[in-house]
Amino acid sequence: MNAVFGSAGVETVGVLLPIPAGKPYSYGVPQGMTLAPGDIVQVPLGPRQVAGIVWEGGEHTVDPAKLRMVTRRFDCPPLDRAMREFIDWVAAYTLSPPGMVARMALRAPEAFEPPAPGIGLRYCGVEPERLTGARKSVLALARDGVAWSKSGLAHAAGVTPSVVEGLVKLGTLETVELPPARLVPLPDPDFARAELDAQQTLAADTLRQSVAGGGFAVTLLDGVTGSGKTEVYFEAVAAALQAGRQVLILLPEIALTSAFIERFEQRFGARPAEWHSDVPPRRREQAWRQAGTGEVRVVAGARSALFLPFRDLGLIVVDEEHDPAYKQEERVFYNARDMAVKRAQIGDFPVVLASATPSIETRVNADAGRYGRVRLADRFGEAVLPDIHVIDMRRDPPRSGRFISPVLARAVGETLKRGEQSLLFLNRRGYAPLTLCRVCGHRFQCPDCSAWLVEHRFRRQLLCHHCGHNEPTPEACPQCGALDHLVACGPGVERLAEEVVDLFPDAATVVLSSDLAGGVKRLRLELEAVARGEADIVIGTQLVAKGHNFPKMTCVGVVDADLGLANGDPRAAERTFQLLSQVTGRAGRTGRKSAGHLQTWQPQHPVIAAIASGDGERFYEREIDSRRASGLPPFGRLTSIIVSAATRAEAESHARALRRAAPAAPDIAILGPAEAPLALIRGRHRMRLLAHGERRSDMQAFLRAMLAAGPKERGSVKVQIDIDPQSFL
Numbered sequence: 001m002n003a004v005f006g007s008a009g010v011e012t013v014g015v016l017l018p019i020p021a022g023k024p025y026s027y028g029v030p031q032g033m034t035l036a037p038g039d040i041v042q043v044p045l046g047p048r049q050v051a052g053i054v055w056e057g058g059e060h061t062v063d064p065a066k067l068r069m070v071t072r073r074f075d076c077p078p079l080d081r082a083m084r085e086f087i088d089w090v091a092a093y094t095l096s097p098p099g100m101v102a103r104m105a106l107r108a109p110e111a112f113e114p115p116a117p118g119i120g121l122r123y124c125g126v127e128p129e130r131l132t133g134a135r136k137s138v139l140a141l142a143r144d145g146v147a148w149s150k151s152g153l154a155h156a157a158g159v160t161p162s163v164v165e166g167l168v169k170l171g172t173l174e175t176v177e178l179p180p181a182r183l184v185p186l187p188d189p190d191f192a193r194a195e196l197d198a199q200q201t202l203a204a205d206t207l208r209q210s211v212a213g214g215g216f217a218v219t220l221l222d223g224v225t226g227s228g229k230t231e232v233y234f235e236a237v238a239a240a241l242q243a244g245r246q247v248l249i250l251l252p253e254i255a256l257t258s259a260f261i262e263r264f265e266q267r268f269g270a271r272p273a274e275w276h277s278d279v280p281p282r283r284r285e286q287a288w289r290q291a292g293t294g295e296v297r298v299v300a301g302a303r304s305a306l307f308l309p310f311r312d313l314g315l316i317v318v319d320e321e322h323d324p325a326y327k328q329e330e331r332v333f334y335n336a337r338d339m340a341v342k343r344a345q346i347g348d349f350p351v352v353l354a355s356a357t358p359s360i361e362t363r364v365n366a367d368a369g370r371y372g373r374v375r376l377a378d379r380f381g382e383a384v385l386p387d388i389h390v391i392d393m394r395r396d397p398p399r400s401g402r403f404i405s406p407v408l409a410r411a412v413g414e415t416l417k418r419g420e421q422s423l424l425f426l427n428r429r430g431y432a433p434l435t436l437c438r439v440c441g442h443r444f445q446c447p448d449c450s451a452w453l454v455e456h457r458f459r460r461q462l463l464c465h466h467c468g469h470n471e472p473t474p475e476a477c478p479q480c481g482a483l484d485h486l487v488a489c490g491p492g493v494e495r496l497a498e499e500v501v502d503l504f505p506d507a508a509t510v511v512l513s514s515d516l517a518g519g520v521k522r523l524r525l526e527l528e529a530v531a532r533g534e535a536d537i538v539i540g541t542q543l544v545a546k547g548h549n550f551p552k553m554t555c556v557g558v559v560d561a562d563l564g565l566a567n568g569d570p571r572a573a574e575r576t577f578q579l580l581s582q583v584t585g586r587a588g589r590t591g592r593k594s595a596g597h598l599q600t601w602q603p604q605h606p607v608i609a610a611i612a613s614g615d616g617e618r619f620y621e622r623e624i625d626s627r628r629a630s631g632l633p634p635f636g637r638l639t640s641i642i643v644s645a646a647t648r649a650e651a652e653s654h655a656r657a658l659r660r661a662a663p664a665a666p667d668i669a670i671l672g673p674a675e676a677p678l679a680l681i682r683g684r685h686r687m688r689l690l691a692h693g694e695r696r697s698d699m700q701a702f703l704r705a706m707l708a709a710g711p712k713e714r715g716s717v718k719v720q721i722d723i724d725p726q727s728f729l
């Protein structure tokens with residue numbers, strides 16, 4: 001590498017540290033240490049020791065008198081050139097300090113050093129004098145000279161560990177060091193090929209060719225729910241494995257989809273390594289390290305798996321590519337779907353984007369020929385898509401204080417009679433989104449956020465869904481003191497459950513939402529039970545909408561199909577279309593006749609009409625036209641700039657100064673500042689600027705110029721830049 005020699009004759013290197021610094025810091029290389037770009041090292045930083053990555057290029061000069069030395073080089077596979085280029089690119093694209101992106105690649109500090117070797121036992125040729133039955137069973141296994149772990153040997157021989165220990169004492173077994181265990185066995189691409197039908201075969205062939213051809217290419221795998229997208233992209237995975245490459249499969253809700261891991265195991269004879277926040281630390285460390293050594297061949301992970309230090313990545317699959325969960329909205333604001341495409345381009349390998357309801361961005365890219373597209377138009381086997389019925393709430397309203405129309409209640413009742421399952425979908429946690437006092441009109445609001453407190457009746461709490469503030473549900477109004485006059489306004493899933501129990505007292509009803517006591521583990525178990533057919537009526541938020549296979553589910557009711565349509569977000573229509581298609585797509589996946597019911601007050605709304613007609617293409621055409629007409633993504637570019645501060649005045653004056661600092665650009669307009677819809681979160685006041693550019697405008701250069709000329713963050717002021725925002729709150 002380009003070593004730099006300071007005046008004192010010490011060789012120096014740049015080290016990218018996991019801190020919000022704009023460039024690498026300079027460190028001296030101790031005599032006898034050789035370093036190359038990508039090496040992970042430990043260096044002093046202030047009073048601490050931190051891990052960083054040896055980085056090429058860039059200036060990193062330092063006063064030799066102050067030069068500090070690299071402490072040590074970890075015994076760890078280096079980050080390859082593609083990964084380093086990726087880190088720099090993500091930083092530049094998202095306007096984040098490169099160190100903060102590097103931080104995401106250094107998420108497993110315990111894995112920088114090799115794990116301590118395990119202790120194994122091996123037969124050394126000396127037979128014990130007395131051969132009991134138990135000893136014979138042990139020796140029958142150990143005699144071939146392969147090393148075993150103590151517990152593994154005892155277990156396999158069906159004896160107690162003390163028998164094995166006895167043989168060690170007698171000198172029959174000797175202790176040896178075992179190589180570190182593989183986190184998961186090697187997947188076998190030929191383990192259990194599925195028999196694909198004609199349309200699947202066609203799609204799989206296209207994907208296999210893209211993998212075999214190598215080189216960067218993006219393919220949209222666009223198939224209705226239940227068409228077998230997973231089976232099809234598994235063939236691309238198999239092709240990459242056969243070519244000796246590693247594979248990354250991104251899944252939006254992997255913590256909840258144990259079914260996916262099992263399907264993978266059935267197909268490849270081994271589980272993939274999992275990477276998400278619910279994986280225990282020890283297994284995360286192994287996944288990180290073994291992705292780097294190449295021992296792990298396939299990772300199934302959440303968005304942050306993009307930053308694993310793969311040794312030879314050759315394919316990325318982004319399942320449910322349209323899912324908003326791919327957007328990270330803290331520290332580094334990035335969309336993992338888009339970054340996956342960039343990662344593949346840098347690494348020069350293919351990427352597959354799978355969805356039943358592709359994002360508008362991806363559809364436009366496919367229509368324009370920039371992405372390939374393979375389609376699965378029908379469900380696999382006997383299964384057919386559900387019939388969609390629109391329930392006009394103006395004509396068939398529920399009783400006052402109720403939320404289920406008699407039409408939907410009848411459908412659920414008939415499903416019950418057939419012994420099949422129903423899903424009632426409502427994307428609202430808790431009992432009621434608003435509580436007020438009937439006497440004085442007082443509304444319960446979060447003291448730190450501009451949001452109502454949501455009643456959670458099971459917990460007897462009023463809860464803020466933005467900051468977690470909670471207070472016990474009072475009996476008297478805190479404003480006027482009236483007793484027992486608080487009323488719940490609107491439904492949440494808990495309240496819906498009350499209504500369902502009242503309507504169907506004998507049905508087994510379960511409520512699934514992300515705040516279920518017992519967390520992710522409990523949710524996963526509940527979802528598995530539902531898949532086995534163990535509930536008659538499931539009431540759930542959006543987490544039940546995604547990817548699950550519920551064989552007995554034949555009736556899906558969307559309690560408030562209009563919920564997402566009215567929030568002023570440029571993606572509201574797209575989001576609603578996707579969510580409603582996904583949730584109704586839970587019905588009828590095994591050949592039984594099924595139905596989806598949408599309760600709506602605006603049945604002629606284009607989104608509702610498109611879903612009711614089953615003509616998704618009509619929706620896409622309309623939505624793409626309207627985005628084009630208004631220059632919204634992907635026909636234009638957006639960046640949201642949130643300025644927050646302890647007081648509204650500070651936030652506002654900083655936001656105004658930023659706007660004044662914006663350079664003149666003919667192709668980028670800046671809107672605002674305006675108060676953000678969530679004007680207050682956790683006691684911080686929020687103002688928003690929106691930059692709206694043409695498709696080819698250099699948004700990043702514009703923003704960099706604005707930030708350089710504008711005031712610096714000072715006092716309580718914070719500026720968040722969100723390129724390609726998903727959230728407009």
Ligand code: ADP
Nearest residue numbers: 194195196197224225226227228229230231380
């Ligand atoms: P999607 O991801 O498109 O919603 P899946 O891949 O989950 O669809 O497939 C839906 C169901 O059909 C699953 O239960 C899957 O096992 C089954 N299936 C799809 N294709 C095949 C096939 N070729 N052979 C056997 N089962 C299949």
Ligand code: ZN
Nearest residue numbers: 446449464467
């Ligand atoms: Zn709050």
